[in-house]
Amino acid sequence: MRPILFRVPAESAHEFALHSLSIALSSRAARKFAERRFQSEPFRNLKRFGLTFRNPVGLAAGFDKNGTAAQALSALGFGFIEVGTVTREAQPGNPRPRLFRLPQDRALINRAGFNNCGAAELAENIRRHPPDCALGINIGKSRAVAIEEAVPDYLASFDAVYDVADYIAVNVSSPNTPNLRELQRPDMLLKLLDSLQRRNEELAGRNGLSRPRPLLLKIAPDLTESEIQSIVDVASETGMSGIIATNTTTRRDGLETPPAKVAACGDGGLSGAPLQTRSNEIISMIFRHTRGSLPIIGVGGVFTAEDAWEKICAGASLIQLYTGFIYEGPGVTRRINEGLAAILKRKGLHSLDDAVGSHVRTTVANA
Numbered sequence: 001m002r003p004i005l006f007r008v009p010a011e012s013a014h015e016f017a018l019h020s021l022s023i024a025l026s027s028r029a030a031r032k033f034a035e036r037r038f039q040s041e042p043f044r045n046l047k048r049f050g051l052t053f054r055n056p057v058g059l060a061a062g063f064d065k066n067g068t069a070a071q072a073l074s075a076l077g078f079g080f081i082e083v084g085t086v087t088r089e090a091q092p093g094n095p096r097p098r099l100f101r102l103p104q105d106r107a108l109i110n111r112a113g114f115n116n117c118g119a120a121e122l123a124e125n126i127r128r129h130p131p132d133c134a135l136g137i138n139i140g141k142s143r144a145v146a147i148e149e150a151v152p153d154y155l156a157s158f159d160a161v162y163d164v165a166d167y168i169a170v171n172v173s174s175p176n177t178p179n180l181r182e183l184q185r186p187d188m189l190l191k192l193l194d195s196l197q198r199r200n201e202e203l204a205g206r207n208g209l210s211r212p213r214p215l216l217l218k219i220a221p222d223l224t225e226s227e228i229q230s231i232v233d234v235a236s237e238t239g240m241s242g243i244i245a246t247n248t249t250t251r252r253d254g255l256e257t258p259p260a261k262v263a264a265c266g267d268g269g270l271s272g273a274p275l276q277t278r279s280n281e282i283i284s285m286i287f288r289h290t291r292g293s294l295p296i297i298g299v300g301g302v303f304t305a306e307d308a309w310e311k312i313c314a315g316a317s318l319i320q321l322y323t324g325f326i327y328e329g330p331g332v333t334r335r336i337n338e339g340l341a342a343i344l345k346r347k348g349l350h351s352l353d354d355a356v357g358s359h360v361r362t363t364v365a366n367a
Contacts, residue, residue: 002329010099010108014326018069025072031132038077040334042341043352046079048317049214049241049295051134051166055079055337056352057308060299060320061138061169061218062110066117067125074131077333081131082320083122084138085171088156090118091143094176100265102272104256106303108323110248111268113176114140119160126164137161138218140171140180147179147188151195158196162203168213170196173220173247175269181220186230193217193238214241216297221246221278228282229289242295244320245282249275272323276301280314287315287357303328305339312340315357 005013025031039054046053058080064070067083074081093115100109116122119139126135139157141150158168170193172183183189193215200212217235219228235243248269252262255274279300286296298316302308303324311319325332340352349355 006101006103009097010101011096014063014099018064021072022069025075031072031075034075035077038075038330038334040077040337040341042337046318046352049167049216050211051214053079053134053318055333056312056318056340057333057336058082058134058136058297058318058320059325060322061085061136061171062112062322063325065112065115067122067137068129070126070131070135071129074133076330077337078133080134080136080166080318082136082138082169083126084116084169085114085140085174086116086119086122086137086157086161087114087140087142088119088145088153088160089142090121091115098268100268102255102257102262102265103327105272105274106323106327107255107257107270107272107274108326109262109265109268109270111176111266113143114174119157123161123164126161130164134166135164136167136169136216137165138169138171140174141177141183143177147182150183150188151192154192155195155199158199159203162213163207165213167216167241169216169218169244171218171247173218175220175222175248175250175267184219184223184227184231186234189231189234190238193234193240197238197240216240216242216244218244218247219282221249221275221282221300222251223282225285228285232286232289232294236290236294240294242297243286244297244299245286245316246275246279246300249278251278271300272327273301273303276307276310280310283311283314283316284360287360292357292360302336303332305336305343308336308340309343309355312352312355313357313359315360317353317356 061082094113098111145153204212248271296316297318298311299320
């Protein structure tokens with residue numbers, strides 16, 4: 001159906017696909033049938049920040065903003081699903097059109113602006129239809145909230161989704177909410193993450209959990225190396241469980257799409273193949289700076305097993321798809337997992353962990 005869907009506006013096609021998946025895979029029998037076709041688990045029981053993943057390939061936030069299709073999506077072979085970004089209250093996001101395809105570049109431009117149903121309703125959607133895999137929930141700042149009031153706004157969303165999430169991702173890096181990226185400044189970031197971790201400890205005790213939920217920080221690609229190091233230092237200082245690298249970029253250089261067509265799309269974050277190199281560079285920076293002590297979820301330009309392998313060798317211990325899933329379709333998860341297993345065998349490595357950060361370790365050893 002992809003050629004047909006690509007003839008209609010991108011966001012309409014996206015909504016149709018989500019709705020169709022939810023209906024088609026609403027029964028357990030249908031999901032089991034899909035699992036037999038799409039799941040491949042050559043890595044079984046990957047341990048990452050205290051959670052177990054059946055494979056390293058996840059779906060990034062932004063695809064299922066409201067958690068309405070997470071259960072259906074989990075039948076398509078993903079090792080984990082990340083839903084959201086969700087905010088304290090429902091909000092409409094930016095005016096349409098706000099999602100654009102650049103097929104020549106295997107890319108998307110979006111300026112959605114955190115359109116979502118609100119944190120409480122997302123949590124109810126997950127309770128009604130829980131996914132059969134690890135679940136992350138991505139939280140962000142409400143558009144109407146001033147940057148100075150961001151901490152209580154994030155805490156309200158955190159409270160609402162806490163009991164249904166396996167991990168929670170803190171989004172301070174979308175380019176589509178005014179001033180959001182200011183929260184990546186070390187002073188503001190420290191205040192936010194410290195507040196979330198204190199609430200995390202409190203809720204873990206209240207809910208009788210053996211340990212707090214893993215918290216991950218999602219960062220932008222449009223940062224200098226010194227800025228990245230400062231952010232990572234704050235994440236380490238506040239006990240974050242990992243980094244998601246990276247969000248979409250505001251840059252437009254090096255595209256094959258005619259400049260006039262790109263300009264007509266307007267502002268927004270660019271995802272897909274053009275982001276691949278920069279994402280890998282940042283993953284390597286983080287791995288090198290932390291000496292591999294802080295797990296990284298690599299996202300940006302993953303379409304094939306080879307793309308995933310590059311991110312893993314750069315330092316990612318898990319990877320996520322978004323644009324690659326849209327362009328390649330549901331079979332991409334199985335192809336990537338089986339392709340990774342084949343690469344691992346060809347390289348003579350015993351486990352995926354042996355490959356994580358191997359390019360960085362080799363570069364440091366030869367320096």
